[in-house]
Amino acid sequence: MKINITINGEARVDDVEPRTLLVHYIRETRRLTGTHIGCDTSQCGACTVLVDGLAVKSCSLFAVQADGSIIQTIEGVASDDSLHPVQEAFWLEHGLQCGYCTPGMVITLMQVLERNPSPSEAEVRRGIAGNLCRCTGYQNIIAAAMRAAGSSKGGNQ
Amino acid sequence: MIPAAFEYHAPKTLRQAISTLRKYDGEARVLAGGMSLVPMMKLRLANLAAVVDLGRIKGLSFIQEVNGGLSIGPMTTHYDIESSEVVQRISPILAEAAALVGDVQVRNRGTIGGSVAHADPAADLPAALLVLHAKFSIAGSARRRIVRADRMFVDAYTSALEEGEVIAGVHVPAMPPRTGWSYKKLANRASRFAIVGIATQVTTDEQGVCTRARVAITGAGPAPTRARTIERYLTGKKLTPLNITKSATRAIAGIEFLGDVHGSPEYRKHLTMELTKQALTEASERIR
Ligand SMILES: Cc1cc2nc3c(=O)[nH]c(=O)nc-3n(C[C@H](O)[C@H](O)[C@H](O)COP(=O)(O)OP(=O)(O)OC[C@H]3O[C@@H](n4cnc5c(N)ncnc54)[C@H](O)[C@@H]3O)c2cc1C
Numbered sequence: 435m436k437i438n439i440t441i442n443g444e445a446r447v448d449d450v451e452p453r454t455l456l457v458h459y460i461r462e463t464r465r466l467t468g469t470h471i472g473c474d475t476s477q478c479g480a481c482t483v484l485v486d487g488l489a490v491k492s493c494s495l496f497a498v499q500a501d502g503s504i505i506q507t508i509e510g511v512a513s514d515d516s517l518h519p520v521q522e523a524f525w526l527e528h529g530l531q532c533g534y535c536t537p538g539m540v541i542t543l544m545q546v547l548e549r550n551p552s553p554s555e556a557e558v559r560r561g562i563a564g565n566l567c568r569c570t571g572y573q574n575i576i577a578a579a580m581r582a583a584g585s586s587k588g589g590n591q
Numbered sequence: 592m593i594p595a596a597f598e599y600h601a602p603k604t605l606r607q608a609i610s611t612l613r614k615y616d617g618e619a620r621v622l623a624g625g626m627s628l629v630p631m632m633k634l635r636l637a638n639l640a641a642v643v644d645l646g647r648i649k650g651l652s653f654i655q656e657v658n659g660g661l662s663i664g665p666m667t668t669h670y671d672i673e674s675s676e677v678v679q680r681i682s683p684i685l686a687e688a689a690a691l692v693g694d695v696q697v698r699n700r701g702t703i704g705g706s707v708a709h710a711d712p713a714a715d716l717p718a719a720l721l722v723l724h725a726k727f728s729i730a731g732s733a734r735r736r737i738v739r740a741d742r743m744f745v746d747a748y749t750s751a752l753e754e755g756e757v758i759a760g761v762h763v764p765a766m767p768p769r770t771g772w773s774y775k776k777l778a779n780r781a782s783r784f785a786i787v788g789i790a791t792q793v794t795t796d797e798q799g800v801c802t803r804a805r806v807a808i809t810g811a812g813p814a815p816t817r818a819r820t821i822e823r824y825l826t827g828k829k830l831t832p833l834n835i836t837k838s839a840t841r842a843i844a845g846i847e848f849l850g851d852v853h854g855s856p857e858y859r860k861h862l863t864m865e866l867t868k869q870a871l872t873e874a875s876e877r878i879r
């Protein structure tokens with residue numbers, strides 16, 4: 435089936451099988467491997483991308499369901515020479531160790547901060563309930579989120 | 592994990608969706624948010640000849656105020672419901688339950704129609720819809736029919752829907768004056784599904800005597816269900832701490848408690864009584 439999907443500003447038409455999962459389309463057809471597969475059972479959030487502005491787990495969506503949509507992946511988050519405020523905050527607060535969960539964490543937090551620009555710590559923790567990290571113990575991820583919320587540009591671009 | 596191959600249909604109208612479903616004679620299912628169906632297809636627990644995606648049909652996602660109650664489209668997402676000022680005002684318990692479903696990503700995709708049709712024994716919205724006395728309008732048979740919430744959740748993963756039927760709307764009556772509500776759940780730490788969840792709505796007269804009590808339990812047994820014993824016990828009584836505690840011990844009547852890795856039947860029994868007490872206490876404090 436032919437699908438037309440724009441990722442990080444680049445529109446393309448591709449032929450996919452209906453059973454192709456969006457995450458496989460993004461990683462294998464579009465060669466954007468920043469979106470990770472952690473659990474493949476809809477639990478970990480490593481595969482989170484924005485589809486038409488909504489954070490979704492791309493392992494739990496067929497690519498055909500996203501036909502005609504506009505997607506942002508972690509590769510499209512920074513602008514030419516500056517990090518997104520959420521990325522910058524992860525860097526400054528050391529919000530990652532191995533980095534496997536980081537693309538999904540950053541995208542989810544962009545959504546959380548867009549909807550609630552000055553969240554409490556509890557609200558941040560609830561916001562990333564669908565993102566698992568096996569390394570950090572979450573403390574520095576929360577600190578990064580709170581820092582990003584404090585910066586003037588927090589949230590989605 | 593990749594599902595077995597299937598044919599994909601994305602009809603533009605509900606009528607087309609229903610006729611496509613019929614062609615496959617039970618071998619096809621509708622796809623809403625996909626938060627339950629896609630994982631089941633990946634695990635090959637569901638092997639379908641075809642999938643009929645409701646996502647391209649216009650007009651299935653809406654929240655409207657009707658006669659002081661609500662009319663909600665089947666494709667309305669959990670996020671739409673939790674963030675709707677109209678739902679928060681008219682049926683706050685529904686907004687509260689929707690906000691506790693899974694996580695941000697799941698609530699962005701998962702729908703009220705899918706949640707009802709899937710009839711997960713631990714789902715949140717069915718518990719709220721039971722206490723709200725919601726009704727579902729169902730298309731797909733010769734005539735549209737209406738099913739009441741207390742007839743909808745038949746067994747684990749089994750709703751009252753027949754082959755080829757689609758939930759076309761959810762209707763919630765207005766909340767009477769002097770009503771308080773609460774939804775309390777203890778969530779599984781990984782999936783956020785309820786180990787036990789208690790929804791309640793209580794109404795009193797001007798003297799503080801309970802004129803109507805509704806309690807629904809999810810997660811405890813094979814299907815979300817009303818706790819009618821408590822409802823009868825509380826009706827005609829004041830919602831004092833003693834009466835609430837006494838009623839909570841009646842919450843467990845008639846339930847066949849589940850036991851699994853998340854909790855033994857004993858544990859679920861205890862949670863049911865404890866959360867019933869908490870929910871009724873909060874609901875009685877919220878009566879205005
Ligand atoms: C990680 C995770 C955590 C979750 N946590 C929770 C939780 O805490 N609480 C909770 O309640 N739920 C939870 N869910 C489930 C979630 O709420 C789903 O949204 C819901 O169960 C199904 O809705 P859906 O729109 O995704 O339906 P789908 O997955 O698309 O469909 C589910 C089933 O319903 C049928 N169906 C869908 N729409 C209709 C319709 N209009 N008419 C007839 N049949 C229809 C489909 O054919 C399919 O059989 C979780 C899911 C995940 C992945």
Ligand code: FES
Binds near residue numbers: 473475476478492
């Ligand atoms: S890979 Fe999608 S949620 Fe884990």
Ligand code: FES
Binds near residue numbers: 529531536566567
């Ligand atoms: S940094 Fe390793 S999983 Fe989060």
